[in-house]
Amino acid sequence: MSFFSYFKNIFCFENKRSFSVEEQVQEYLNKEQRQVVEEIKEIFSEKDNFVLFVHKNADPDSLCSAIVLASVLKGLGKKARVVALERINSQSKKIISHYPYPVSYDYDFNNEESDDVYLILDAPDFSSIRPDIKIPEHKKIIIIDHHNPSKKKYKSEVKFIDSNASSTAVLVYMLVKFIDYRITREIAVFLLLGIVADTGFLKRTNNIDFIALFELTQYECINNISTLLKKEKDMNERLENLKALSRLKIYQFGDDLLVGYTYAGSYGASIALSHMYAGCDVIFVETRGKNNMSLSARSRRHLENRLNLATLIHNIARKYRDYKGTGGGHRTAASMQLMVSNKISINLEGQIIHSLEKSLDKKSKVIKI
Numbered sequence: 001m002s003f004f005s006y007f008k009n010i011f012c013f014e015n016k017r018s019f020s021v022e023e024q025v026q027e028y029l030n031k032e033q034r035q036v037v038e039e040i041k042e043i044f045s046e047k048d049n050f051v052l053f054v055h056k057n058a059d060p061d062s063l064c065s066a067i068v069l070a071s072v073l074k075g076l077g078k079k080a081r082v083v084a085l086e087r088i089n090s091q092s093k094k095i096i097s098h099y100p101y102p103v104s105y106d107y108d109f110n111n112e113e114s115d116d117v118y119l120i121l122d123a124p125d126f127s128s129i130r131p132d133i134k135i136p137e138h139k140k141i142i143i144i145d146h147h148n149p150s151k152k153k154y155k156s157e158v159k160f161i162d163s164n165a166s167s168t169a170v171l172v173y174m175l176v177k178f179i180d181y182r183i184t185r186e187i188a189v190f191l192l193l194g195i196v197a198d199t200g201f202l203k204r205t206n207n208i209d210f211i212a213l214f215e216l217t218q219y220e221c222i223n224n225i226s227t228l229l230k231k232e233k234d235m236n237e238r239l240e241n242l243k244a245l246s247r248l249k250i251y252q253f254g255d256d257l258l259v260g261y262t263y264a265g266s267y268g269a270s271i272a273l274s275h276m277y278a279g280c281d282v283i284f285v286e287t288r289g290k291n292n293m294s295l296s297a298r299s300r301r302h303l304e305n306r307l308n309l310a311t312l313i314h315n316i317a318r319k320y321r322d323y324k325g326t327g328g329g330h331r332t333a334a335s336m337q338l339m340v341s342n343k344i345s346i347n348l349e350g351q352i353i354h355s356l357e358k359s360l361d362k363k364s365k366v367i368k369i
């Protein structure tokens with residue numbers, strides 16, 4: 001070994017002398033984000049009434065983020081309520097039956113006297129909350145989210161958006177720290193539920209998640225959080241998974257990429273996950289009901305710089321405005337919904353494979369099984 005190659009292998013680790021959660025949170029936020037949270041802090045102190053909207057079929061990340069902020073606002077002496085206009089999912093139902101918290105299922109948007117400030121949690125705009133509502137023009141709207149930002153603009157909006165964050169709950173944690181509100185056990189439990197659920201039981205995390213977990217796990221054992229969120233697959237779900245595996249079509253792109261496309265009756269997200277475990281780099285699961293059609297898409301994380309599923313799916317969904325097509329999400333996890341009768345045939349598979357060939361700049365071949 002030469003003198004130089006010997007030195008090449010010596011690393012220099014710089015030591016950090018002190019550590020504080022507050023400092024880490026400050027360091028994580030960029031200048032623009034710090035300004036935004038400062039603005040949110042001001043709105044919280046100036047205004048009195050707040051409504052926290054969760055997205056349709058709200059998952060634990062959306063619901064728990066809303067509950068935490070409602071509880072913080074109430075602690076600041078404000079009126080705040082959590083509103084779910086299009087239901088909450090089964091995991092979220094389990095959470096509020098275990099840790100009860102009032103959730104309203106309707107809201108009157110026509111009350112002109114109302115000075116409610118609207119908060120949107122875990123959604124880029126109102127289209128994922130309820131598409132057909134009319135928002136009064138000058139309404140103050142605060143959006144806190146980690147999905148791809150939407151092109152829609154509201155007249156008076158404040159956006160705390162970070163598409164690199166692994167959950168909305170961790171953004172809410174940073175906001176709570178930033179406004180210097182004391183973490184309570186209630187806040188810690190709901191934040192943990194949001195973070196653990198949206199990171200897929202801590203499989204998709206960033207450093208800042210561990211900073212949050214360091215503080216939050218002092219209030220509740222992480223195993224209790226995971227146990228509450230875990231759900232056993234019932235017989236139907238397992239059968240749908242197995243049928244989907246047997247219908248799987250595999251496309252190979254270049255030497256190293258396996259893309260799966262399959263069909264099922266329901267459980268799209270769960271089926272997508274099993275196919276990733278089974279070996280697909282990218283998977284699309286198409287599910288059709290009598291009057292609706294959905295697509296769940298997932299890709300391995302190392303592909304996030306090569307392929308943006310949210311954009312790919314969004315561009316296809318917008319061709320189906322007649323069927324109220326909506327689509328988007330994250331670079332590695334996205335979904336699409338159409339309101340269309342199952343009598344109408346739509347070749348989504350062909351369109352998906354075609355757009356993949358374009359964005360990966362590679363031809364595909366079908367692998368026979």
Ligand SMILES: [Mn+2]
Pocket residue numbers: 061062122146166167168198
């Ligand atoms: Mn989320």
